[in-house]
Amino acid sequence: xxxxxxxxxxxxxxxxxxxxxxxxxxxxxxxxxxxxxxxxxxxxxxxxxxxxxxxxxxxxxxxxxxxxxxxxxxxxxxxxxxxxxxxxxxxxxxxxxxxxxxxxxxxxxxxxxxxx
Numbered sequence: 052x053x054x055x056x057x058x059x060x061x062x063x064x065x066x067x068x069x070x071x072x073x074x075x076x077x078x079x080x081x082x083x084x085x086x087x088x089x090x091x092x093x094x095x096x097x098x099x100x101x102x103x104x105x106x107x108x109x110x111x112x113x114x115x116x117x118x119x120x121x122x123x124x125x126x127x128x129x130x131x132x133x134x135x136x137x138x139x140x141x142x143x144x145x146x147x148x149x150x151x152x153x154x155x156x157x158x159x160x161x162x163x164x165x166x167x
Contacts, residue, residue: 061087061091061093061096062093062095064083064087064096065084065087065093065095065096065099066095067083068080068083068084068087068096068099068100068103069095069099071083072099072102072103072106077103077106077107080099080103081100081103081104081107084096084099084100084103085100087100088100088116092120092123094120094124094127094129094130095129097116097117097120097124097130098117098127098129098130098132098133100113100116101113101114101116101117101130101133101134101137102133104116105133105136105137105140110137110140110141113133113137114134114137114138114141117130117133117134117137118134121134126153126157127157128153128154128155128157128158129154131150131151131153131154131157132150132151132154134150135147135148135149135150135151135154138150
């Protein structure tokens with residue numbers, strides 16, 4: 052496997068932050084993700100940090116981060132989906148629909164869920 056070790060660490064830290072978010076430990080998750088995004092940004096870390104800020108009500112901050120990171124990770128479906136969620140909460144429906152559609156175009160299998 053030729054994957055650099057720091058990519059595994061970055062993924063593990065992003066996953067740990069997702070667990071912290073799930074437990075409602077937003078401050079801890081934010082500290083971890085802010086450092087990760089600063090040092091080794093990845094789409095998952097960016098998307099998770101935006102979720103933290105969104106849950107804290109820092110919608111503009113989250114929207115700015117996601118928009119900025121789309122330059123580094125063009126058309127990343129997680130970043131697009133999270134930005135769509137922020138736009139929805141902000142009642143920016145046209146922008147939300149645009150990003151939902153773009154996220155689906157990039158990864159339709161990720162959004163297909165059986166009806167049950």
